[in-house]
Amino acid sequence: MAPALTGCGTGAGGSKKITLVAAEYGDGKPANSSKRYWDSVARTFEGDHKGVKVSVEVYSWTEVDKKVADMVAAGNAPDIAQIGAYADFAAAGKLYSADQLLSVPTQADFIDSIAAAGEVHRMQYGLPFVSSTRLLFYNKTLFEKAGVLRAPQSWDELQAAASKLKDAGVKMPFGLPLGPEEAPAESLLWMLGAGGGYTDKNDDYVINSHENVQAFTWLRDELVGKKLTGSDPARTNRQDVFDAFCKGQVGMLNGHPSLMQQAEAGGIKYGMAPLPGISGKAKSTMGVADWLMAFKQNGHRKEIGQFLDFVYGTQTVLDFTTQYGLLPVTQSASDQMQKDGQNKKLLPFLEPLQNAVFYPANKTSWAKVSKTIKEKIGQAVQPGGDPMGVLSEIQTQAQSVESPH
Known part of the structure; x- marks a missing residue:
């Protein structure tokens, strides 16, 4: 799948631009593309945060991990990557930890079993994005x-x-x-x-x-x-x-x-x-999670943190998981999904998530x-x-x- 690119520009008045590289969850049709989701999130966020612009690139799963690895190796790390593994980057000291980025309420909202799967040496670097069980x-x-x-x-x-x-x-x-x-x-x-x-x-x-x-x-x-x-x-x-x-x-x-x-x-x-x-x-049962991570290279800690706090808002999480038949990684979105009639089919997968066992993705x-x-x-x-x-x-x-x- 050819990469879909968007440059949001640096904006006037010295606004900061943060870059996001994300994976494609859609089936190749434009209406179902993850690009639409991230562009919508970025535009809404920019409306509330006038000094920050968000540039989004979306790649297929077959190429996104390599794309990010190549960018990091070339000294051109994105500010945020949404990919399958974080441990190598964490071990190399390239990532912000969760507590350097997120507000306390956002951090506390992660489902425990999934948050623990994002830890390296008891420090969380992998921020769970979506999950599923079997x-x-x-x-x-x-x-x-x-x-x-x-x-x-x-x-x-x-x-x-x-x-x-x-x-x-x-x-x-x-x-x-x-x-x-x-x-x-x-x-x-x-x-x-x-x-x-x-x-x-x-x-x-x-x-x-x-x-x-x-x-x-x-x-x-x-x-x-x-x-x-x-x-x-x-x-x-x-x-x-x-x-x-x-x-x-x-x-x-x-x-x-x-x-x-x-x-x-x-x-x-x-x-x-x-x-x-x-x-x-x-x-x-087994749980599977995909991860968000934030790179230190460009020094945009504050702006990244603001954007990620927004991304983990209950409705923002549910918009994505509902579209692709995936499970939310936050307690607030899980609670909302259980009350919500339209996601009834996913509930049997949601219940085992609390005790799910994840790959040892924290190991390099x-x-x-x-x-x-x-x-x-x-x-x-x-x-x-x-x-x-x-x-x-x-x-x-x-x-x-x-x-x-």
């Missing part, structure tokens, strides 16, 4: 055909339901995308279901923990080994599974809010339920670890695969990039 989606028509009476609450029930779906001729009883697009997310969901995760309470990697090995051994033996995934998980991407679900070919899968719109467009009757865990409902090593997971984790669930061996290999690599050189 639920189990299932095809009601296929469940009825297979004689499955309700959504599974445990892994045993999930396996039993998948077996019935297979017997009823369903092409993909459970969609398991452990291919490169979504492997770190899908893996974390299963780890959490077994009581595991990527890191422990001390924020150390524990990728080859007993719980995680148990999760992948179960997947290998009970789903993949019994041919209940309909495809090789290591070669299956999330969008492939979403597309197949929307054609009525998938019985169950783990999904995020945008799958609702896609399924409805495909005429699929679907249900949603909490994620099953090893012996009952999983205690937590996470980008490399995530890449390794994408390349290797699918091997753990292959027939004859070695979950302990694969997870231990990823753990060893994680520790090597984590330790200072």
